[in-house]
Amino acid sequence: MMGRTVLVTGGSSGIGRAVAARFAADGADVVITGRRVDTVAPAAEALGVRGLACDATSPGQVAALAGELGGSLDVLVNAAGGLPAAPAAGTPPLEALAQEWLSSVSGNVLTAVLTTTAVRDRLAPGGAVISVGSIGAERRGGSYGAAKAALAAWNVSLAAALGPQDVTCNVISSGYVAGTGFFGDGMTEERHRALVEETLLKRPGTPDDIAQTILFLASPGARHITGQTIHVNGGAFTTR
Template identity: 40%
Template sequence: MSPTRTAVVTGASSGIGAATAAALAAEGFHVFCAARRLDRLEELAERIGGTAVACDVTDAGDVARLAEVVGGSLDLLVNNAGGALGVDPVAGGDVDRWRRMYEMNVVGTVQVTQALVPALEASGAGTIVNTGSTAGHWVYEGGGGYVAAKHALAAMTETLRLELNGRPIRVTEIAPGMVRTEEFSLVRLGDQAKADAVYAGVEHPLTAEDVAETVRWVATLPPHVNIDLMVVRPLAQASNTKVHRGPLLP
């Protein structure tokens, strides 16, 4: 019997991270579910047969403990932890928010990647999937610090792929557009009515499970196949700034 494949999913306590952990477990992976909220992680890990690991990716000590729990070999790392804070304009943005978004989306991803690359290489066929965003490829007003952070993540992902060339580790960025989850827009805007307005009239925004399916597909391709970048949007969204609201036309 072949050994069980292992995966780490950061930001696994809700949304895309939780859905990804569940999808990978259904595919046969033992998933190390990492996030700050241990109570949510323990419920998820029990449900999918995984392992809950309390980890703030911006804390070097937490990341080191995550690597210890994972051990010497790892098949898949999904760097999903991140998020957006506010819609401040660049000229009037809250610098502390910018700094926090950079720490969550970029520095945290770098710390986890550095800690787990040795285990990914030891597996003989490792895969890194970074959850980016269409905000990391096309700018929009009010994006400010989030757009800047996700552009940095995209650049880091491309650089990492170059630097790991010749080693048995694939590197992919999945860049979702409009995804409706229970927390992303609420955390960003701080108000449920404003969060709901983001999706108002959009017949079918993406779900967390839609994005999880793209991660599952990338992770289960033959190991010589690397998907550099996958952009995934709902049909109603043609770009970051053009969204059809109302029934889709016949």
């Protein structure tokens, strides 16, 4: 679908980068964001897209981003997010716990809420908002999973609000996706094997698995799908 304008938050690496690459290959005018210029700029150059530095937890920076975009927006992909930042050594336990939960909610929910609210009046009829969730919302997710569950709950109200504009809103609940920096140094061979064994397909997901599903949700074939959480996890979690 040539000529569409697509905004991908968290688009400099991992799933967000794969999403940006897929839309760019589809002929869209793609804008990616990330917190730091030194990561966004080279990613944008490599992908052949436009890059803008924006910390999506900052209302001021998100407002500035919306102003920089100009014109209408066809697709918004809320891919910013991740595990909570580790508290500084020596932080009192309750303070560390508070920091962890605030980090999870800020990074995984507030980013999507602020960005979507800032650009909602620019969303064109026939447009789509897709947010990246996680299997962690269903089980063993801790503060991160709770934040992703909140993202899915918010998506339902968003879909109701934007439905009259002919804008669909859905969440992709991803399972274990290899080839990203999500786990940092926390991924071991044993953990990898266990996560793969949980799937029915006996392989980890790839960033492009998620990107292809997002591309579909932004396509004419998905115009009657909204307010949904789509599970893309190789069968590690099923809805029956």
